[in-house]
Amino acid sequence: MTGPGDRFDAAEPLPPQPGHSSNGRLERVLRSGRFAVTAELNPPDSADPRDVYERAMVLSDVCDAINATDASGANVHMSSIGISALLARAGYASVMQVSCRDRNRIAIQGDVLGAAAMGVSNVLCLTGDGVQVGDQPDAKPVFDFDSISLLETLRQMRDQGKFLSGRTITSPPNIFLGAASNPFVPPLDFRPLRLAKKVAAGAQFIQTNYCFDMPVFERFMAKIRELGVHEHCFILVGVGPLASARAARWMRTNVPGIHIPDAVIARLEGAEDQKREGRKLCTELIQQIREIEGVAGVHVMAYRQEELVASIVEDSGVLRDRRLKAQAGEPRRRRERKATDESD
Amino acid sequence: MRVVRHWSVRHARGMMRVYRLVEAVLFLFRPIAKRIRGRALERPVAVIEHGVKGFLIDCTMCGQCALSHTGMSCPMNCPKSLRNGPCGGVRPDGNCVVKPEMRCVWVEAWAGAQAMTDPDDILAVQRPVDHTRIGSSSWLRVADEGASGTVWQRPDPEPERET
Numbered sequence: 001m002t003g004p005g006d007r008f009d010a011a012e013p014l015p016p017q018p019g020h021s022s023n024g025r026l027e028r029v030l031r032s033g034r035f036a037v038t039a040e041l042n043p044p045d046s047a048d049p050r051d052v053y054e055r056a057m058v059l060s061d062v063c064d065a066i067n068a069t070d071a072s073g074a075n076v077h078m079s080s081i082g083i084s085a086l087l088a089r090a091g092y093a094s095v096m097q098v099s100c101r102d103r104n105r106i107a108i109q110g111d112v113l114g115a116a117a118m119g120v121s122n123v124l125c126l127t128g129d130g131v132q133v134g135d136q137p138d139a140k141p142v143f144d145f146d147s148i149s150l151l152e153t154l155r156q157m158r159d160q161g162k163f164l165s166g167r168t169i170t171s172p173p174n175i176f177l178g179a180a181s182n183p184f185v186p187p188l189d190f191r192p193l194r195l196a197k198k199v200a201a202g203a204q205f206i207q208t209n210y211c212f213d214m215p216v217f218e219r220f221m222a223k224i225r226e227l228g229v230h231e232h233c234f235i236l237v238g239v240g241p242l243a244s245a246r247a248a249r250w251m252r253t254n255v256p257g258i259h260i261p262d263a264v265i266a267r268l269e270g271a272e273d274q275k276r277e278g279r280k281l282c283t284e285l286i287q288q289i290r291e292i293e294g295v296a297g298v299h300v301m302a303y304r305q306e307e308l309v310a311s312i313v314e315d316s317g318v319l320r321d322r323r324l325k326a327q328a329g330e331p332r333r334r335r336e337r338k339a340t341d342e343s344d
Numbered sequence: 345m346r347v348v349r350h351w352s353v354r355h356a357r358g359m360m361r362v363y364r365l366v367e368a369v370l371f372l373f374r375p376i377a378k379r380i381r382g383r384a385l386e387r388p389v390a391v392i393e394h395g396v397k398g399f400l401i402d403c404t405m406c407g408q409c410a411l412s413h414t415g416m417s418c419p420m421n422c423p424k425s426l427r428n429g430p431c432g433g434v435r436p437d438g439n440c441v442v443k444p445e446m447r448c449v450w451v452e453a454w455a456g457a458q459a460m461t462d463p464d465d466i467l468a469v470q471r472p473v474d475h476t477r478i479g480s481s482s483w484l485r486v487a488d489e490g491a492s493g494t495v496w497q498r499p500d501p502e503p504e505r506e507t
Contacts, residue, residue, distance in 0.1 A: 127431050129433065133441070148428035149496070153472075182432030185433070186436070186448070187455075197469065200469070201496075256432070
């Protein structure tokens, strides 16, 4: 720690702000009560850093952190630690996803120290898809941790400065801890409690699976508010544009944990330009999600449609006025601004 | 034997009573259990345990039974060996994402937990599997250490709620 008499060393990272776990932008945006936007980067099948930067560029204007997936769907791509380190080097904030499928407790704890040393501030703790869903189903599934024991371990490393074994860490990682939640798959009434369990285990922010079913999500959030969980974590709701009714059907059958109601598919089918309709639907969902009490942001996953993310976020209006609806005095100020806009 | 396993979960309350009874009996044998643990005699105990629990719950002898916290549905039957709840991939019909023909063990566990005497036990965080214990007897462990040894102990537990 730097005391008042110490010389300032520009090479030395500053300690996090009081009450913060990390130095990251995502945590600062969320703690300041602003509506946050994160987006998922489609990881390249290449060793060229430019492929990462090209993909990050189209997302970076509209998001507070970029998710680096960890071989999602059990398919090999550039690693999340590699992508996160590249992003940090170029000044982008990342959310490093850590899955329990491929590495045991020794590897994961070491990777988190390495990642934090390279400037990673946010870690998303996931169990991960089974090896069977990927292109190498003959791989050994590790699952030494599950998402919740991983959260407990990383929190212990950060807050107690100790590995799982109890051995001391001389410089603990300053990381903001996240977890995933899928409110849309059975057992539905267990899902809010499972989220609460993750928060109790150390999750500070939550990124959910794709939300296409507002009634189910509203029931989920009602339970979350009843439990008071939203006061102890920041919930970012997963959204994304559907390219077509066919693509939606394919996702529903082939990607684990995706719930798309028939009505959504029917709406796409009935549209003249399905891609455009999918984009419009995504914008509308963001606007509806934002109205729900207890929601702190959105997480945009636009697999192979990353170029649409910026316009979707812009059109939704969430960045024009980042303050949460629940904050006092907000509607009046917005009306005033509108009035001046019109007079221009 | 999925049929028996599912029967066990459906009768979680009755199974829980038997479990508690076994636990109480095991506790009486504590001095003996302490002597046997980790020695040659543990082997026959483990074989009997595997026979009984293998029949009832498809036990895989992880050596750190958490059944009393998981609605009598064994989490080691989960292809991802999740010990803290269902993953986000559960199919709309409640079946496993990895084995589509199998019911998710955590969908079962959640249903079983509702019938348990303390349904909130399912919310306790379970420690990761201790691989040195695989194949050893959970009965002897419970007799020696008590049943809650698999639960994650945080260094600063929250103050006890007033009753």
